[in-house]
Amino acid sequence: MKILEALEPKTFDEVVGQEHLLDSRALFKNIVISGDFQSIILIGPPGIGKTTLARLIGRQHSMIFYRLHAANSGTADIKKIVEETKGYGKTSIVFIDEIHHFNKSQQNLLLNIIDDGYVKLIGASTENPFYNLIPPLRSRSLLFEMKKPKRDDFKKLFLRAIGWLKTEYNVEDVVFDDDLKDLLIDASNADVRKFYIMIDSLAKISKKVDNKLLISSEDITLLPFDITFNTDNYYHLLSAMIKSIRGSDPDAALLWALRLVKNGVDPKIIFRRLLISASEDIGNAVPTALSVVNAGYEAFEKVGMPEGEIILAHVITYLASIPKSNKSYLALKKCNEYLEKHNPLPPDHLKNNSKDYKYPFDYGDFVKQSYMPEKKVFYKPSKIGFEAKIYDRLIKLWGKEIYEEK
Incomplete structure (x- = not known):
């Protein structure tokens, strides 16, 4: 979307919410400026700027920037980048989203091109990927955690967005309700990308009167976003799923699990909770339950979404239907x-x-x-x-x- 491209930080000074990484004395800032790294892994929730930071690093050193998503990229994609990079005669940046999805052979290929000096690797993940990386790649990688922007950070982003709207819609002012800012911050759930998209979407359905853009907070309900899903709801739904399994209601357990998935919760988080349930709630009543869940987890990682939902449904209905023991x-x-x-x-x-x-x-x-x-x-x-x-x-x-x- 135009708003995302227009408001993406062009310098490190424009990045908000990551002061712990970008302070003048921070290790991250110093290795980025010097370029003295082989591999960096960025960890953090969706929409907080992992890709942006990677782009800024490439821009800092005038490097060609490649972006791959580990879920739908393979060995051929990596080899193609290597061949292109050799032709350029200088180091490139390869940014890999959800890097923990890469298998061992793909990681070994990354290892080779890093050691040959063809690329600098920047990996990103919504969870700590270290236990999924091969030891040689771990030893070459520096891991940095990105934090969710605070409320005050979003207020700065809101002002940037309003400034962009004035230019984009060619108006002298943007008029909005007093509570609009807080409602948008709450609805975004600390996702900067979602925050900007909601602002742009509201502007598209707002009225222009006397060279002013009038944005109403009531129009938030017209947006195609689940504005009620927040951290509390996440824990409530997760709790409801586990209690439904414990209560031997496969239908309710499946309902709450899919509700989590539809709201953007990584199914692997759900699988990890199911592994606990297999021991806590089923235990020795069906000792093989833990193996079934673990096999389902591994199968899901191989298949991915959307077909992975079938495996998730299989495991959940199984756990909810079998005998229980918490002994x-x-x-x-x-x-x-x-x-x-x-x-x-x-x-x-x-x-x-x-x-x-x-x-x-x-x-x-x-x-x-x-x-x-x-x-x-x-x-x-x-x-x-x-x-x-x-x-x-x-x-x-x-x-x-x-x-x-x-």
């Missing part, structure tokens, strides 16, 4: 509570090289002996799903009395 989760809590008040040490026969230890396989597969100074039961299996078999076995081995509810 292993409760065992964790009870054990932690015990350790807050006690500092136990292993019995002598369990210590290293002890001759008094009884090897269970010498007695079949089990022999009674103490494994802690005093017997404490943290884990009390339920009689649900597979965990019922665990319950029966432990009772057979240790006696029913210690597992009876008190």
Whole structure:
């Protein structure tokens, strides 16, 4: 859109909200000015200027700028850039959005062209991508976190946008309601791109009277944006999804999960919460649930969106429909509570090289002996799903009395 191009910062001094990176003493500012880096990784939510910073770095050193998105770019795209860069005879900047989507072979190719000096790499991600990068690329990369602009930062951006509207619509003034600025800031959810697009969209449906552009805050409801979705709603929807899984309602769980996706939440964030649910809420009632979710997570990363929604729906409806148990989760809590008040040490026969230890396989597969100074039961299996078999076995081995509810 014209407003995004017109208001994109042309110098580092025009960037707002990233003072921790652009202060004169900041490491980021200094390596950018000197050009003394091989690879930079920028982390931050959507719409806060990761691409803008990358462009400014290229402009700082008059470098040719290439932009790729890891979700829809491959090895051929990288090789093409390398060949073009060789022809130019100077270093270029390759900016890769959502760099954590690149597989190992693609990352190894990046590694080679970085070491050959053909390009400087700038990666961007909405989450910390380090655990997805191969070790050699990690060691060559400097990671910098970008912060969401503060409210005062958006007020500066608003004034810039109003100035642009005056020129774009050839009016002497832009008239707006007192609460318009705050409503737009709230609706943008700290996304600068969305903030500008909403302002431009409002201007397009506003009236021009007496060489003035009249913008009404009431018109925000006419915009094709979900202006009610904010951080609180994100946590409310995530909570509703997990509680629906815990309550064995697959329909409600799917509803809230897709509501999150439709509002721009990265499905991988949802998958990570599902991994927790598989242990916290299902546990040993269906021990394989964790493997199913993990497999779904890995499959989603290979497939991506929009088909990845099928995998997400598969995993969510599965978790919500199977037997539940929180007994292993409760065992964790009870054990932690015990350790807050006690500092136990292993019995002598369990210590290293002890001759008094009884090897269970010498007695079949089990022999009674103490494994802690005093017997404490943290884990009390339920009689649900597979965990019922665990319950029966432990009772057979240790006696029913210690597992009876008190």
